Amino acid sequence: xxxxxxxxxxxxxxxxxxxxxxxxxxxxxxxxxxxxxxxxxxxxxxxxxxxxxxxxxxxxxxxxxxxxxxxxxxxxxxxxxxxxxxxxxxxxxxxxxxxxxxxxxxxxxxxxxxxxxxxxxxxxxxxxxxxxxxxxxxxxxxxxxxxxxxxxxxxxxxxxxxxxxxxxxxxxxxxxxxxxxxxxxxxxxxxxxxxxxxxxxxxxxxxxxxxxxxxxxxxxxxxxxxxxxxxxxx
Amino acid sequence: xxxxxxxxxxxxxxxxxxxxxxxxxxxxxxxxxxxxxxxxxxxxxxxxxxxxxxxxxxxxxxxxxxxxxxxxxxxxxxxxxxxxxxxxxxxxxxxxxxxxxxxxxxxxxxxxxxxxxxxxxxxxxxxxxxxxxxxxxxxxxxxxxxxxxxxxxxxxxxxxxxxxxxxxxxxxxxxxxxxxxxxxxxxxxxxxxxxxxxxxxxxxxxxxxxxxxxxxxxxxxxxxxxxxxxxxxxxxxxxxxxxxxxxxxxxxxxxxxxxxxxxxxxxxxxxxxxxxxxxxxxxxxxxxxxxxxxxxxxxxxxxxxxxxxxxxxxxxxxxxxxxxxxxxxxxxxxxxxxxxxxxxxxxxxxxxxxxx
Amino acid sequence: xxxxxxxxxxxxxxxxxxxxxxxxxxxxxxxxxxxxxxxxxxxxxxxxxxxxxxxxxxxxxxxxxxxxxxxxxxxxxxxxxxxxxxxxxxxxxxxxxxxxxxxxxxxxxxxxxxxxxxxxxxxxxxxxxxxxxxxxxxxxxxxxxxxxxxxxxxxxxxxxxxxxxxxxxxxxxxxxxxxxxxxxxxxxxxxxxxxxxxxxxxxxxxxxxxxxxxxxxxxxxxxxxxxxxxxxxxxxxxxxxxxxxxxxxxxxxxxxxxxxxxxxxxxxxxxxxxxxxxxxxxxxxxxxxxxxxxxxxxxxxxxxxxxxxxxxxxxxxxxxxxxxxxxxxxxxxxxxxxx
Numbered sequence: 001x002x003x004x005x006x007x008x009x010x011x012x013x014x015x016x017x018x019x020x021x022x023x024x025x026x027x028x029x030x031x032x033x034x035x036x037x038x039x040x041x042x043x044x045x046x047x048x049x050x051x052x053x054x055x056x057x058x059x060x061x062x063x064x065x066x067x068x069x070x071x072x073x074x075x076x077x078x079x080x081x082x083x084x085x086x087x088x089x090x091x092x093x094x095x096x097x098x099x100x101x102x103x104x105x106x107x108x109x110x111x112x113x114x115x116x117x118x119x120x121x122x123x124x125x126x127x128x129x130x131x132x133x134x135x136x137x138x139x140x141x142x143x144x145x146x147x148x149x150x151x152x153x154x155x156x157x158x159x160x161x162x163x164x165x166x167x168x169x170x171x172x173x174x175x176x177x178x179x180x181x182x183x184x185x186x187x188x189x190x191x192x193x194x195x196x197x198x199x200x201x202x203x204x205x206x207x208x209x210x211x212x213x214x215x216x217x218x219x220x221x222x223x224x225x226x227x228x229x230x231x232x233x234x
Numbered sequence: 235x236x237x238x239x240x241x242x243x244x245x246x247x248x249x250x251x252x253x254x255x256x257x258x259x260x261x262x263x264x265x266x267x268x269x270x271x272x273x274x275x276x277x278x279x280x281x282x283x284x285x286x287x288x289x290x291x292x293x294x295x296x297x298x299x300x301x302x303x304x305x306x307x308x309x310x311x312x313x314x315x316x317x318x319x320x321x322x323x324x325x326x327x328x329x330x331x332x333x334x335x336x337x338x339x340x341x342x343x344x345x346x347x348x349x350x351x352x353x354x355x356x357x358x359x360x361x362x363x364x365x366x367x368x369x370x371x372x373x374x375x376x377x378x379x380x381x382x383x384x385x386x387x388x389x390x391x392x393x394x395x396x397x398x399x400x401x402x403x404x405x406x407x408x409x410x411x412x413x414x415x416x417x418x419x420x421x422x423x424x425x426x427x428x429x430x431x432x433x434x435x436x437x438x439x440x441x442x443x444x445x446x447x448x449x450x451x452x453x454x455x456x457x458x459x460x461x462x463x464x465x466x467x468x469x470x471x472x473x474x475x476x477x478x479x480x481x482x483x484x485x486x487x488x489x490x491x492x493x494x495x496x497x498x499x500x501x502x503x504x505x506x507x508x509x510x511x512x513x514x515x516x517x518x519x520x521x522x523x524x525x526x527x528x529x530x531x532x533x534x535x536x537x538x539x540x541x542x543x544x545x546x547x548x549x550x551x552x553x554x555x556x557x558x559x560x561x562x563x564x565x566x567x568x569x570x571x572x573x574x575x576x577x578x579x580x581x582x583x584x585x586x587x588x589x590x
Numbered sequence: 591x592x593x594x595x596x597x598x599x600x601x602x603x604x605x606x607x608x609x610x611x612x613x614x615x616x617x618x619x620x621x622x623x624x625x626x627x628x629x630x631x632x633x634x635x636x637x638x639x640x641x642x643x644x645x646x647x648x649x650x651x652x653x654x655x656x657x658x659x660x661x662x663x664x665x666x667x668x669x670x671x672x673x674x675x676x677x678x679x680x681x682x683x684x685x686x687x688x689x690x691x692x693x694x695x696x697x698x699x700x701x702x703x704x705x706x707x708x709x710x711x712x713x714x715x716x717x718x719x720x721x722x723x724x725x726x727x728x729x730x731x732x733x734x735x736x737x738x739x740x741x742x743x744x745x746x747x748x749x750x751x752x753x754x755x756x757x758x759x760x761x762x763x764x765x766x767x768x769x770x771x772x773x774x775x776x777x778x779x780x781x782x783x784x785x786x787x788x789x790x791x792x793x794x795x796x797x798x799x800x801x802x803x804x805x806x807x808x809x810x811x812x813x814x815x816x817x818x819x820x821x822x823x824x825x826x827x828x829x830x831x832x833x834x835x836x837x838x839x840x841x842x843x844x845x846x847x848x849x850x851x852x853x854x855x856x857x858x859x860x861x862x863x864x865x866x867x868x869x870x871x872x873x874x875x876x877x878x879x880x881x882x883x884x885x886x887x888x889x890x891x892x893x894x895x896x897x898x899x900x901x902x903x904x905x906x907x908x909x910x911x912x913x914x915x916x917x918x919x920x921x922x923x924x925x926x927x928x929x
Contacts, residue, residue: 022789025833026818026833028839028841029832029833030841040834077820078754
């Protein structure tokens, strides 16, 4: 592998998102993450454009790059046509590829995310699906969602959905051959490889932390340490 | 507020939207949480307005959520999207309409990236061929489904049974409009109204008789943040952003919130419930929340569809106070029934948030 | 000396050049589109760094140019290139044949409503530097509360150093203008909190830094290093400004009674029009292109056509006047070589 900066700039999102930054703070001013987390997208841009390999490596191994919500509000306002949100995506991609994501708590969340989301896509053809969106994991979804899930055949039929049905319609069953095509796309485009990479590094990290993969899943999915938030105090 | 100033900006961001013949693709989140909304979209466009909207069961997720949760590489999401375009091409369509804002943003971003880096488009064509033996034409036009309801807003108004007017006071209802971030923030010129004062939802509200509220945090994200919600440990991010918006809109006493994004109505609906249960705070009148609607749900209400046929029982925040203001009659006992009034119990009532 | 010299634009550059040319024995012709002389400076109240009344400066310049032929309310309809001269047809029907043209078409103020996120023309309490200067002159603006305001903000670089607004250049005078206007406001409303939101403070001119020090030390004006990202209006009609204080790395949100946008300088569309008529090139910054940006800024690439002032880029008043004098001398020397 070449230098981290060069690797990063191979990513089209970095090409699009990193022009020249003047550190004006326009991005941070309206960043939903900067208001909540100890996070400053301006500094991410500054570190990347410094081309300082040590600093970039630190960044890739830090929680910092995982705070962004990818809302892209920063893209609208930057006077220099940068896209800090896009640079973040490229950084995350590189961190995932190199396994650096396991070095930070927020980075390690890539494991449950990958399991849940790529699992949904490959098993059902949807990113979000009732069978895996459990009320127990999502109590904020309220008693209505709990009731909806408990009676989903009926609630879906009531509003004219085609839940798990043949043919088109709301939450229809995606035909097997289409799911096979998705799998094939994952195989040829690096999607499958990415899942395996995340799995491999996460497994190693779980071992290091003395956890089995179920515990590691729960830990990374549920646990938040002190110190991430602006409201945490010093 | 100088209304004419906004009108001047809106005039700069109008787009020509083809009137008919669309290839329709659905939204993952909306099918789960607002399944009635998509049904009503097709019902209004096909059934009522007699337009041609084609859907194939073979289309899938666009992968947008997984992509923005950084779990799949860019080539993967691009090839999934290329496959969707291939399905459109095979079906003989050129106009592509997405139900989801994340998808819409995804499609626009991909097409723009291909424009700038044609070698990447060539690579994706190759990958799609390798994976699926399919080829595609790029859509002539990509729209979000709310663009179409906006386009048809006057036809809907002409058929409306109800106007967005409080029947007790005769005053226009006060509406908050909330636009999904990926609708216009990345490519303002591809939207109706631009990124700062989007008109796509305001235009519907105005056409149907309501008043739009502009409040300080109007442009702020609902707080989805992809991984900031899907990972349980991060959900503080999500609720704190929604909370910020509600605190900001509270002094304006909105009668309802209109959204065009899949996640936003879910978060603005459900986090109101959580804020009520944890903080004891509610934002509607008399202990209720502020109803949050999708554009299809609102269109369906003004057109006179039954609230439970369009799925409003699946909202956590009760919509009844809004129905009462609109003068829409409804059968409370039918709200939580299945087909043919089948008894399927009912959701538990929250402790603080008043529900029906 | 019968040679016609046509000066296009009756702002301070045109007036100063005309005054100098009169002194050298010429009878220049000033063509001015509007109904009065003095251009943008005539709209201003006081000028930095010594708070000289703008009307005194403009008054002196007009007095020095009264002997020139001045056409007000007059535009150029078209220009025909003759063998070694130009035939200029004016909107009043008069045509002039000349070998020498001085372009002093100046700049336009950036249309602040184009920075949509700042809400000019949408939110009542958002005004521009020019609006504020108008209020200093007339005391007449319903948006400014004479009974005092709690907080006022200034946004630097509105439509300057902004690729999205298609103006990558620095407008040069806005930093010092903001400091000047902030001090003037503070003098009128000592209790008001005044903020300046800036990216870089470019205090390059004579006594500018003194001004800045005074603003901080004597007036307690707060300088926040961060570009304003978004402006919104609250229920009281006050404006909320979001920026990052980049020196502390924290997002800041302040509620203000008035927000002043420092709209920058852009090329005057009339300059472009004139340039098209006589085939003058436009530089990559959108302003008129000089023969050389170091040594020959007042020379166009065409013989007999000269520039002075902000038609070639943002300039201060003293810089503009210096160019006008230099252009007058250059024209004089050029005329001598022609004979």
